[in-house]
Structures are given as C-alpha cells and as structure tokens.
Amino acid sequence: MQAELARVPEADVSLRMPEVGSKGEWAVGLAMLVQLSLNGLALGLLYALPAFGIALIYNATGLFNYSQGDLLTLGGYLMLTVFGVWHLPYPIAVLVVLGATLALGYAMGSIYFFPMLIQKFGPSVILIGTVALSVAIVNAVLLLWGPMAKSYENVFGNKAFQFGDMYIMPHVFWIFGIVAVLVILLQYLFTKTITGLAMRAVAQNYVAAQLMGIKVNQIIPLTIALSTVLAAISGILITPIQPLTPQLGGLLATKAFASVLIGGMGSMSGALVGGAIVGISETLIATLVTPTYKDVFTFLVVVSFLLFRPGGIFRRIEVEKV
Amino acid sequence: MDLLKTTNLTVSFGGLVAVNGLNLTVQKGQICALIGPNGSGKTTAINLITGIYVPTAGKVEFKGETISGLPRHLIVRKGIARTFQNIRLIGNQTVFDNIRLGMHIHTKANLLGVIVNSRAVREEMAAVKSEVQEIIDFVGLSKIAQEKTRNLPYGKQRIVEIGRALATKPELLLLDEPAAGLNTQETLELVELIKKIRDRGITILLIEHHMELVEGLADWVFVLNYGQKIAEGTFKDIKANELVKEAYLGKRGARVVNA
Amino acid sequence: MRLGNFLRKNALAVIALVLVIFPLTSPPDYQFYIVERSLQNAILAIGLVILLGYTGPLSLGHAGLLATGAYTYGILATKAHWPLWLAFLAAPVVAGVIGLALGFPSLRLKGPFLMVVTIAFGEIVRIVALNEEELTGGPYGLQGIPRLINNDLGVYYLMVAATMLVAIATLRLHRSRIGLALLSIKEDPLVTGVMGVDVSNYKVMAFVLSAALAGLSGAFFAMLTRYLNPDSFTILDSATYLLMVVLGGMDSVVGAILASGVVTALPEILRFMERARLLVYAIILLLVIWGPSTGVYKKLEDRFGRKSVVAPGVKLVDRG
Numbered sequence: 001m002q003a004e005l006a007r008v009p010e011a012d013v014s015l016r017m018p019e020v021g022s023k024g025e026w027a028v029g030l031a032m033l034v035q036l037s038l039n040g041l042a043l044g045l046l047y048a049l050p051a052f053g054i055a056l057i058y059n060a061t062g063l064f065n066y067s068q069g070d071l072l073t074l075g076g077y078l079m080l081t082v083f084g085v086w087h088l089p090y091p092i093a094v095l096v097v098l099g100a101t102l103a104l105g106y107a108m109g110s111i112y113f114f115p116m117l118i119q120k121f122g123p124s125v126i127l128i129g130t131v132a133l134s135v136a137i138v139n140a141v142l143l144l145w146g147p148m149a150k151s152y153e154n155v156f157g158n159k160a161f162q163f164g165d166m167y168i169m170p171h172v173f174w175i176f177g178i179v180a181v182l183v184i185l186l187q188y189l190f191t192k193t194i195t196g197l198a199m200r201a202v203a204q205n206y207v208a209a210q211l212m213g214i215k216v217n218q219i220i221p222l223t224i225a226l227s228t229v230l231a232a233i234s235g236i237l238i239t240p241i242q243p244l245t246p247q248l249g250g251l252l253a254t255k256a257f258a259s260v261l262i263g264g265m266g267s268m269s270g271a272l273v274g275g276a277i278v279g280i281s282e283t284l285i286a287t288l289v290t291p292t293y294k295d296v297f298t299f300l301v302v303v304s305f306l307l308f309r310p311g312g313i314f315r316r317i318e319v320e321k322v
Numbered sequence: 323m324d325l326l327k328t329t330n331l332t333v334s335f336g337g338l339v340a341v342n343g344l345n346l347t348v349q350k351g352q353i354c355a356l357i358g359p360n361g362s363g364k365t366t367a368i369n370l371i372t373g374i375y376v377p378t379a380g381k382v383e384f385k386g387e388t389i390s391g392l393p394r395h396l397i398v399r400k401g402i403a404r405t406f407q408n409i410r411l412i413g414n415q416t417v418f419d420n421i422r423l424g425m426h427i428h429t430k431a432n433l434l435g436v437i438v439n440s441r442a443v444r445e446e447m448a449a450v451k452s453e454v455q456e457i458i459d460f461v462g463l464s465k466i467a468q469e470k471t472r473n474l475p476y477g478k479q480r481i482v483e484i485g486r487a488l489a490t491k492p493e494l495l496l497l498d499e500p501a502a503g504l505n506t507q508e509t510l511e512l513v514e515l516i517k518k519i520r521d522r523g524i525t526i527l528l529i530e531h532h533m534e535l536v537e538g539l540a541d542w543v544f545v546l547n548y549g550q551k552i553a554e555g556t557f558k559d560i561k562a563n564e565l566v567k568e569a570y571l572g573k574r575g576a577r578v579v580n581a
Numbered sequence: 582m583r584l585g586n587f588l589r590k591n592a593l594a595v596i597a598l599v600l601v602i603f604p605l606t607s608p609p610d611y612q613f614y615i616v617e618r619s620l621q622n623a624i625l626a627i628g629l630v631i632l633l634g635y636t637g638p639l640s641l642g643h644a645g646l647l648a649t650g651a652y653t654y655g656i657l658a659t660k661a662h663w664p665l666w667l668a669f670l671a672a673p674v675v676a677g678v679i680g681l682a683l684g685f686p687s688l689r690l691k692g693p694f695l696m697v698v699t700i701a702f703g704e705i706v707r708i709v710a711l712n713e714e715e716l717t718g719g720p721y722g723l724q725g726i727p728r729l730i731n732n733d734l735g736v737y738y739l740m741v742a743a744t745m746l747v748a749i750a751t752l753r754l755h756r757s758r759i760g761l762a763l764l765s766i767k768e769d770p771l772v773t774g775v776m777g778v779d780v781s782n783y784k785v786m787a788f789v790l791s792a793a794l795a796g797l798s799g800a801f802f803a804m805l806t807r808y809l810n811p812d813s814f815t816i817l818d819s820a821t822y823l824l825m826v827v828l829g830g831m832d833s834v835v836g837a838i839l840a841s842g843v844v845t846a847l848p849e850i851l852r853f854m855e856r857a858r859l860l861v862y863a864i865i866l867l868l869v870i871w872g873p874s875t876g877v878y879k880k881l882e883d884r885f886g887r888k889s890v891v892a893p894g895v896k897l898v899d900r901g
C-alpha cells in the first residue's frame with residue numbers, strides 16, 4: 001500500500017542535487033560531507049517536529065499515535081491546495097493550514113483519543129486505532145489528490161548558495177531558522193503559559209493533574225492538536241526536499257518514531273537530537289552507500305542504537321524497585 | 323552446616339549504599355529473622371540473595387557454592403525461594419495456577435511433547451496436579467483453589483505467595499514481611515504455618531516488624547541499620563543490645579526506655 | 582442456553598465440522614475465497630495470540646513475517662524449483678529463524694521501543710521485496726506460483742487441517758507449563774524469573790513460534806493468490822492481524838479464528854466500493870475500536886448478557 005514511495009528513488013533528489021559527482025566516487029571531500037550533513041540535518045529537523053509531537057502525546061496519554069506521519073502528509077497536501085492551487089499569499093496559506101490542522105487535531109483528541117483513554121483500553125487497541133486512522137488519512141488523500149507525486153513552487157528559492165565547494169539550498173537555512181523559532185515558542189509555551197504548564201502537569205501525572213483541577217478533557221485534545229500542528233509544519237516545509245505522495249507519511253512516521261526513541265521521550269531537545277541523527281545518517285547512507293536501501297540502513301542504525309542504548313541517549317536506565 | 327553465607331555483601335544505587343558489607347550466616351534447620359528500621363536494607367538484602375539485584379561487591383554462598391552473579395531463574399533451582407513484601411502474584415491466574423508456576427523447575431515437558439501431548443507429558447501433568455493440590459491443602463487454601471488471585475483478600479494472597487514459594491521445593495525460604503497487613507487471627511495462623519514449614523526441614527529467613535512474632539519464632543536474629551549489620555544473636559541478646567535500641571528509637575529514646 | 586454451552590465447550594470441533602461441510606454446499610467462488618483467506622489469516626492470528634495474547638510483546642511487523650513465508654515458498658517453488666513440499670516446509674522455518682532474530686531485541690526493549698523495531702522490520706522486508714526484482718519480481722510481483730496440491734479443494738482441506746492442528750497445539754500449549762510461564766511473563770516477568778522460568782528463552786520462543794506460524798500462513802497465502810506483490814504486506818495488514826487477536830479476546834484461539842473470519846470478510850465485501858474501499862474499511866475499523874468508548878457495546882452486552890466483544894485490553898506499553 002505504501003509501495004509508491006520506495007518505487008520513486010528520485011524522491012530525495014533535491015538533497016543530492018548540487019553535489020560534486022564528477023570528482024569520482026571516493027573523492028568525496030570534506031565540503032561535500034558538510035553539505036550532506038547540513039541537508040541531512042534539515043531533513044532530520046523535519047522528523048524532529050512530528051517526533052516531538054509523538055513524545056508529547058506519549059507523555060500525556062501513554063499512547064502512540066501512528067498517524068502522526070500522515071498528518072504531516074495531510075499538512076503538505078492542504079498547503080498544495082491553499083497555496084499551490086488557490087494561490088493565497090504564502091503566510092496566509094500557512095496560517096490557514098495551521099488553523100485547519102489545529103482544529104482537526106483538537107477534534108481527533110476529543111472525539112477519539114480522550115474517550116478511548118478514559119475507557120482504559122490497552123495501548124495495543126488504541127494503537128491499532130491510530131493505524132486505522134493513518135490508513136483512512138492516506139486513502140482520503142488518495143481520493144482527493146490522486147496517487148501521483150506532487151509538488152508546488154519552492155518559495156524559498158531554487159538557487160543554491162555557494163560556500164567554497166559547498167552548495168546549500170536556501171530552504172535548508174529556512175528550516176534551521178523556523179525550527180529554532182519554534183523551539184523558542186514551545187519553550188515559552190511550556191514554561192510561561194498556563195496551558196503549557198497544564199500540559200506538562202498532565203504529561204507528568206495524568207491522575208494527579210486531574211485531581212488538581214486541570215481540565216484533562218481539554219488539555220489532552222489540545223496536546224494532540226499541538227502535535228498535529230507540529231506535524232503539519234513539517235509537511236509544509238518538506239516539499240522542497242521531497243515531493244508529496246499519499247504514502248509519504250508511513251516511512252516518515254517510522255523515522256519520527258525512531259528519532260523520538262533515540263532521543264528519549266522526555267524533551268524537545270531529545271527529539272531534535274534524535275531527528276538529527278536519523279536525518280544525517282539517512283542522507284549520508286543514501287549518497288555514500290546505497291540510495292535503494294537507505295531506509296533499511298537507517299532502520300538498522302536505529303535498531304542497533306536501541307539495542308545498545310535502550311531508553312535513548314539521554315535516559316538513565318533505572319533498576320526496578322522490588 | 324552453613325546453609326547460606328553472605329560475605330561483605332554490598333550494593334549501591336547511585337550514591338545510596340543500600341546494603342553495606344553485610345555478613346550473614348544462616349544455619350540449616352533454623353528460623354532466622356532479619357530486622358531493622360524502615361529503609362535499612364532488609365528487602366534489598368533478599369533481592370541480592372535471589373539475584374534480583376547484582377551486588378556491587380561481596381558474594382553470596384549457598385551450600386558452599388557461590389551463587390551471586392547467577393541469573394535469578396537459576397538461583398531458585400539451587401533451592402532458594404522467596405515471597406515479596408508487596409505481594410506479587412499473577413493476578414489473572416487462579417490460586418492453583420500460581421502455585422503450579424512454582425512447580426516449573428521440577429517439570430520437564432518441552433514444546434514438542436506438549437504439542438503431541440505425549441504420554442510423559444500427560445503423566446507429568448497428573449503428577450503436578452496432585453502435588454499442587456497437596457501444597458494447597460498444606461497451606462490451607464483448598465476452598466479457594468480455583469479463584470483468581472487478584473480477587474482474594476490480602477491475607478489469603480500472602481498465603482498463596484508462600485504456597486507458590488513452597489512449590490519450588492526450597493531448602494531456604496525467604497519471607498519478606500509475611501505478616502504485614504494481616505489481622506490477629508491471620509497472624510496466628512501464619513505463625514503455625516511457618517512452624518509447620520520449619521518442621522518439614524525447610525530453613526527460613528524472615529523479615530519482620532512484629533517483634534512478638536520474631537520472639538516466638540526466631541532462633542537467631544540479625545539487625546540491620548543503614549545497610550549494615552549492627553547486631554546478631556538470640557532475640558533475648560538483641561533485646562538487651564544498646565545499639566539496636568538506638569537504631570529503633572534514636573539515642574534519646576533508648577535512654578528513656580532504659581530508664 | 583444448553584446449546585450455547587455446548588457450542589462454547591466444543592467450539593473448535595463445531596468450527597471444524599462447519600469448515601469440512603462448507604465446500605459441499607457449493608458456495609460461490611468469492612465466498613469460498615473469503616473462507617480460504619480467513620483460514621490462512623487465522624493461522625497467523627493464532628501465532629499472534631501466542632505472542633501478544635499469552636506473552637505480551639506487541640508486533641506491528643507480522644505482515645513482514647507473512648511476506649517472508651510467502652516469498653520463501655514462492656521463490657523456492659518458482660525460481661529454485663525445489664520440491665513443493667520442501668518449499669512449503671521452508672516457509673515457516675525461514676520465518677521462524679527471522680523471528681528468532683526479532684526476538685532478541687524483545688529482551689532489551691519494552692513496549693513502544695520494541696514496537697518500532699517491529700515496524701521497521703516490516704518496512705525492511707517490504708523494501709527488500711520491492712527492490713530485489715531478480716528474486717521477487719519487485720513491484721511487478723512474483724507470478725505463477727504452483728500449489729502443493731494442484732486443486733482448489735485439496736488446498737482448502739489442507740488449510741482446514743493445518744488450522745485445526747495449529748489451534749489444538751496452541752490450546753495444549755496454553756494449558757502446559759510453557760503456556761503458564763508465558764502468561765506469567767506477560768503479567769510479571771520479574772516474578773516469573775524468580776519462580777525459575779528462563780524469561781528470555783521463553784520470550785524468544787514465543788517470537789519464534791508466532792513467526793513460524795506467520796510463515797506457514799504466508800506459504801498458504803502464496804498458494805491462494807498464486808501471485809505475490811509487496812503491496813500485500815503493509816503495516817495496515819499487520820494492524821489488521823492485531824485487530825483479529827484483540828477482537829477475538831486477546832488470548833483466545835477460538836476467538837482469533839472467528840475474528841479472522843469477520844475481519845477477512847469485511848474488505849472483500851467492500852470490494853464494490855473500488856477506490857474508496859480502503860478508506861471505508863479503515864473507517865469501519867476505527868468505529869469498531871472506538872465503539873466501546875461510546876458505550877454501544879456496553880448496551881449490547883447488557884441486552885445479550887455476553888462477555889464484551891472487545892477484550893478490556895491488557896496494559897502492554899509501559900508508561901515511561
């Protein structure tokens with residue numbers, strides 16, 4: 001069902017576009033390594049946003065939302081329509097998409113996640129539900145936008161900056177900048193606003209938060225709305241890197257999961273580091289080893305990482321108290 | 323013969339040294355008690371003996387053989403069984419099956435035998451059934467053998483845990499506060515049960531806060547404080563020991579009691 | 582009520598009887614196909630009962646194991662020209678060996694962490710099947726797979742026999758010391774270890790068994806469709822198998838067989854919806870899962886006085 005993606009090897013062509021190529025296979029200079037790493041980092045930051053969303057939901061509810069990747073795709077497609085087809089000005093288009101996904105996320109949270117959560121279903125049941133949700137989104141996208149890979153104008157420009165031997169596309173810098181701003185905003189949200197503090201309280205201890213009078217029935221949908229918006233932002237930013245396909249989300253979800261597991265469930269910085277590791281290793285493997293099996297290798301990196309550091313980079317393993 | 327011997331047994335969690343240079347020697351056939359204030363490291367000591375924690379230093383010997391470092395499922399095979407301070411039964415299983423789990427190490431049926439339902443497997447199952455039934459009768463749970471353990475009252479759950487430990491046919495039984503949460507009647511029954519178990523030739527190491535219980539049962543008492551052994555001896559010796567009083571009551575309290 | 586009791590006690594025998602008689606009623610082709618697919622799915626679902634229902638670990642990679650079995654049979658039969666029965670036996674063996682490899686992470690990883698490894702595994706299998714065109718036919722698929730018994734009824738009865746044997750073996754496992762150990766591991770691995778069970782061994786064993794059954798199911802899948810394409814082995818399929826187990830009551834073999842019938846029939850019935858089929862299917866799954874939180878099932882239960890369709894769900898993912 002998600003076959004399209006792997007069948008389109010040029011999916012990440014823009015990542016490798018301005019590369020040296022002619023200098024011979026192993027004459028890959030330092031410049032190119034840096035260039036690849038920066039591209040990988042940009043991609044990784046786009047994994048980090050949905051990854052952080054996954055961590056947010058997990059901490060608040062103990063649940064995994066498999067559809068996170070498809071919400072990302074959905075954000076991208078909405079942008080395709082609002083900006084690429086309706087030609088609304090870019091900032092307004094972004095606001096429209098974020099508003100729509102915020103509403104969608106809140107609705108999902110209050111109609112689906114919250115009622116299931118208070119029914120005390122096992123995470124396995126709810127997880128199956130989110131897989132079904134993911135399939136529903138993918139197929140809705142297929143019906144609405146068709147199976148072909150789609151893209152729209154790259155507002156960040158297509159002319160690479162040149163630094164010595166390095167060529168860096170402008171969207172790479174834009175992604176760095178936007179994610180940096182987002183991190184600051186999130187930091188502000190979680191440390192300075194009542195809503196953010198309430199979200200943190202719910203994430204720490206759901207029951208205690210409820211006893212303290214926090215409206216869990218609103219905070220949990222809000223948490224899910226926030227993570228949906230984060231995924232959508234990623235979806236908006238990803239088009240210069242990858243064209244949109246309905247199945248894009250599946251692999252992205254796995255990589256976002258991988259990022260959050262590597263970084264640990266605890267923090268934004270964990271998701272960022274995890275995303276960076278996945279994005280950079282994927283990009284390097286695609287160029288230096290094999291583009292066909294880049295995902296296989298990336299997963300192997302992740303799996304070995306998990307095996308040698310279960311719990312992520314930042315988490316200390318605790319001895320169970322008996 | 324020394325059945326159990328710990329030498330310089332030590333473990334630390336982060337900065338906290340929960341058990342510190344502990345030397346215990348348990349003689350075969352005795353009932354020994356391990357007492358001490360809350361947080362003094364009694365449970366941790368048992369966790370070290372049964373392989374739940376790995377000691378940072380020191381060792382545990384059982385019948386002259388070093389067992390520290392062995393995985394927990396092998397330690398029980400050597401003949402050491404235990405109960406848990408916070409009862410840990412398999413709540414979705416019946417009393418019968420919880421005790422049957424204790425028989426695991428004395429049964430052999432393998433996957434192939436189970437699938438073809440071989441004669442050996444059927445015979446083993448029948449044998450297990452009667453042995454489990456025997457234990458159930460011994461500890462006095464016949465009436466509730468088919469109840470799920472999570473539906474049982476606290477006192478019964480404690481007995482099921484003891485039954486499960488007995489099913490492993492231990493030489494040494496470690497009981498972690500078996501009387502905690504029991505009413506007077508249940509406590510009396512427990513005392514009788516523990517004596518019956520000793521009369522079967524099983525050595526017992528018992529953690530307990532009820533001093534009357536320790537006095538009535540224990541041949542030998544070890545006292546822990548802050549992870550270290552501060553005294554050992556018969557209950558009478560311990561009762562008179564200044565250090566022990568201090569540990570329990572503080573210096574001031576000890577003076578008041580003595581006065 | 583008497584009848585109900587009888588059915589419950591002899592459920593497996595009744596199912597077997599119905600299955601044996603079914604072809605004699607000369608059902609339409611598509612009905613026959615649905616029942617065949619249900620049987621094939623039931624074998625995998627029973628494997629998941631052993632893993633998820635008895636032992637606890639959650640796998641979203643079983644479609645990958647199904648693919649492993651299917652391609653093993655398909656490739657050995659069409660490309661390597663092995664004797665068919667040998668190819669048939671190889672399918673569960675190869676899947677089992679991969680299950681062994683997949684079982685080891687389960688010793689160190691918990692809940693969500695393990696789940697991601699299984700998702701990644703499923704994706705890897707699919708990507709490899711897509712790209713190794715020489716062997717698998719890649720996106721064009723592997724065609725012309727021969728059947729062990731070259732006749733529809735023969736394959737059908739072989740599958741009925743296999744399903745029943747697997748079911749009986751699993752029920753025997755359930756009541757044995759091994760089953761008890763697995764069930765105990767699910768609830769409290771620490772205590773189970775203290776009781777002398779080698780927890781790691783048993784966990785890996787559960788993985789191997791369920792993987793081997795997925796492989797067996799895969800061999801049957803190859804014989805039924807006679808054509809393999811990587812698109813048949815997605816995470817949706819993995820989730821669908823989980824759903825069969827959950828609907829069947831988590832640790833019930835008979836439940837898993839019945840649920841696999843229901844869940845298999847659904848998308849086939851929806852075929853007329855063409856492009857919207859998967860969307861509708863997914864929405865129905867969502868509703869089935871979401872239903873209980875709205876109290877619908879509670880009302881049904883009150884009315885019919887039977888146990889709830891959806892098991893209360895056991896806590897699998899540790900909240901970190």
Ligand SMILES: Nc1ncnc2c1ncn2[C@@H]1O[C@H](COP(=O)(O)OP(=O)(O)OP(=O)(O)O)[C@@H](O)[C@H]1O
Nearest residue numbers: 319320321335340359360361362363364365366367
């Ligand atoms: N796994 C662990 N991680 C961190 N600290 C631990 C762990 N297990 C025990 N401790 C600490 O070690 C100390 C000793 O605990 P232990 O449970 O052994 O005490 P105890 O003598 O059994 O007390 P009580 O009478 O209350 O049961 C305590 O301070 C406890 O918090």
Ligand SMILES: [Mg+2]
Nearest residue numbers: 364365366407
């Ligand atoms: Mg204790």
